[in-house]
Ligand SMILES: Cc1cc2nc3c(=O)[nH]c(=O)nc-3n(C[C@H](O)[C@H](O)[C@H](O)COP(=O)(O)OP(=O)(O)OC[C@H]3O[C@@H](n4cnc5c(N)ncnc54)[C@H](O)[C@@H]3O)c2cc1C
Ligand code: SF4
């Protein structure tokens with residue numbers, strides 16, 4: 001990947017975004033390309049590939065790209081989405097909490113929604129041998145269990161939306177860039193997007209690609225990816241191995257590998273999801289849950305019996321929104337430094353500050 005300082009807006013082609021590191025591998029361009037010109041290669045899972053011979057220059061890939069979208073509608077991030085309620089939750093099911101990332105709230109919600117037939121499928125980010133990304137259409141609770149845990153690298157799960165499948169009501173679990181891409185895919189009526197009934201967002205500070213994680217952060221330090229069973233970020237990047245040994249890598253080392261796509265990303269929490277889930281502000285083994293709208297509230301009430309919950313303190317929403325504000329400020333700074341553009345200034349206005357000073361609404 002060649003990184004250089006662009007002088008103009010990146011709205012020329014997806015190829016350009018890929019070349020300058022502005023891709024966060026959400027998978028939506030792959031779903032949107034009806035000609036098979038944009039594709040994912042499981043043998044080289046750090047990026048999207050484009051096949052010139054198949055490309056008809058229709059620009060669908062660019063239209064659905066959540067990174068290009070920042071230029072088209074920067075105003076969308078100006079008004080901070082206000083949660084309907086904020087709480088802490090964790091799974092009541094030990095089978096889930098023992099294998100999940102934090103409280104297992106996401107996996108519990110997916111499993112419960114599948115068991116109660118509230119949804120027919122969920123699009124999740126799984127892995128196979130050596131942590132290879134495995135975009136997954138989970139049709140059973142077992143499929144969902146196999147996708148538990150955070151992978152701190154890109155997984156293009158949205159490519160699963162491109163093809164039709166025997167599922168009418170689909171839940172998406174994704175990072176904020178993926179959730180915002182779903183909006184664009186829906187506008188184009190791609191594949192199964194009209195069947196998306198619920199969107200669950202994960203709080204996200206930054207991310208790296210598969211190769212950076214496995215080669216630069218693991219292999220170059222003599223860490224065998226096959227023996228790593230869990231990765232986490234708690235002040236440091238923590239890699240837990242099968243014998244309970246924990247490798248600690250300074251966050252600054254991880255951050256050096258973060259692509260420009262994540263530096264320009266203005267969302268810590270997703271403005272477009274029905275529910276956002278993370279660990280920020282929660283005790284170990286718990287999640288912070290921000291229910292964002294009525295649809296999210298309805299879903300949460302329907303699966304609540306699978307979860308133990310407690311009210312979040314006022315400081316938690318302050319913490320989450322302050323981090324979101326910081327991310328928007330950094331994104332605006334990035335737009336200035338990288339593109340020489342003030343477009344990123346639109347990511348932040350007084351509305352966000354008002355939410356922070358008001359606390360829970
Ligand atoms: C790259 C990344 C950065 C994050 N940054 C933060 C942060 O800064 N602050 C914070 O509070 N929380 C962050 N999170 C969220 C946090 O790590 C947990 O995912 C969240 O608390 C849910 O926990 P859980 O126990 O409910 O998850 P689980 O029940 O274990 O479920 C995890 C779900 O996450 C999905 N998933 C895993 N990896 C990925 C991926 N790479 N891309 C898309 N989906 C994925 C899987 O489909 C799975 O369904 C981040 C997550 C990721 C993947
Ligand atoms: S321009 Fe059209 S054909 Fe070419 S990669 Fe993008 S979506 Fe596919």
Ligand code: SF4
Nearest residue numbers: 023024026027029065
């Ligand atoms: S961010 Fe998503 S849509 Fe944009 S180039 Fe990367 S994979 Fe394709």
Ligand code: SF4
Nearest residue numbers: 176177204207262265
């Ligand atoms: S920081 Fe933004 S662009 Fe990067 S993975 Fe997270 S949500 Fe996607």
